[in-house]
Amino acid sequence: DTAVSQTPKYLVTQMGNDKSIKCEQNLGHDTMYWYKQDSKKFLKIMFSYNNKELIINETVPNRFSPKSPDKAHLNLHINSLELGDSAVYFCASSLQVGQETQYFGPGTRLLVL
């Protein structure tokens, strides 16, 4: 069983489109995250949710809107995609906020043309 899964694995789209990436964890964790890894392989936190509530928004443009319908899911919707949004997006989860180990999904490779 995959602990943290993301769909789709690859996403190629045109500038200006709106797209969503889905994340699900079956670990029973309370906290979920979105990270972005850019073309230089630099990994940076975007959002963190605990019990469906937003606790971190790292100055991400408001074109990015995370939604957590329940504790097991954290989706990422991106409006008006730009070339600079091309990156690998990783979802992660942890038992609780704080020092807990984070478990990462396989990533979604987004290419904006």
Add this chain to the structure above:
Amino acid sequence: DAKTTQPNSMESNEEEPVHLPCNHSTISGTDYIHWYRQLPSQGPEYVIHGLTSNVNNRMASLAIAEDRKSSTLILHRATLRDAAVYYCILRDVLRNNQGGKLIFGQGTELSVKP
């Protein structure tokens, strides 16, 4: 946030031990030292963490200097599957207002030669 410094890259031979260094001279007393690694085309995965004492698990060992200003991740017998980027990350146990985020640096890219 306390900063970590790691070499950009290291090479190892298969089945030999690997020592991956990390400097964190501004570490605070409440910072835990965590290591994650990212295999090619995969998400990061947890390796090990510690506060003051050396730690061992099935994946690796973590040796922490007495003054805690540096640490070393030890892979006892490198395999081809250990080729990855290794990240040394400090996490302050008191700063839960950071929302549990991991702050990744550039990491060390480890290549393993057969």
